[in-house]
Amino acid sequence: MGVTLWDELLPGQPLFFALPPDSFRFHVAPDGADERFAIEREQYILWPLEQSGDWMRVRAVSPSDYCAAPGAARQDTLWIRWRAETGRPRVWFYTRGC
Numbered sequence: 613m614g615v616t617l618w619d620e621l622l623p624g625q626p627l628f629f630a631l632p633p634d635s636f637r638f639h640v641a642p643d644g645a646d647e648r649f650a651i652e653r654e655q656y657i658l659w660p661l662e663q664s665g666d667w668m669r670v671r672a673v674s675p676s677d678y679c680a681a682p683g684a685a686r687q688d689t690l691w692i693r694w695r696a697e698t699g700r701p702r703v704w705f706y707t708r709g710c
Contacts, residue, residue: 618701622694623668625705626678627658629692635702638690642667649688650674658692658703666695668703679710 629636638647642664649672656674663669673687694703 618695619663622701622703622705623660623663625660627660627670627694627703627705628654628656629658629702630704631702638672638688638692639667640691642691644691647688647690649686649690661689663694666693667691668694678706 633651633653636651638649639645640647651672651674655676656672657676657678658670658672661669661671669689669691671687671689673685675685677685692703694701696702
């Protein structure tokens with residue numbers, strides 16, 4: 613039996629924040645300034661593009677294009693802190709797919 617680390621698992625998954633909505637933060641760069649990107653609870657998806665330590669560059673889409681026909685969604689490429697200082701993930705994924 614092997615162990616899969618969050619660093620290895622999460623970059624391959626469509627993600628969402630595992631936090632209350634008032635804790636969602638997007639950034640222009642790791643440790644950079646906040647960047648505004650309005651999302652509604654459960655109406656968005658984060659597609660990982662690259663990872664740098666506790667930071668992940670994502671394509672944020674709202675409303676979500678995961679398990680749905682593409683529509684007139686807003687999207688932007690932004691950075692998020694995916695791992696908290698405690699080492700626990702700040703994002704999660706749908707374990708059963710669509």
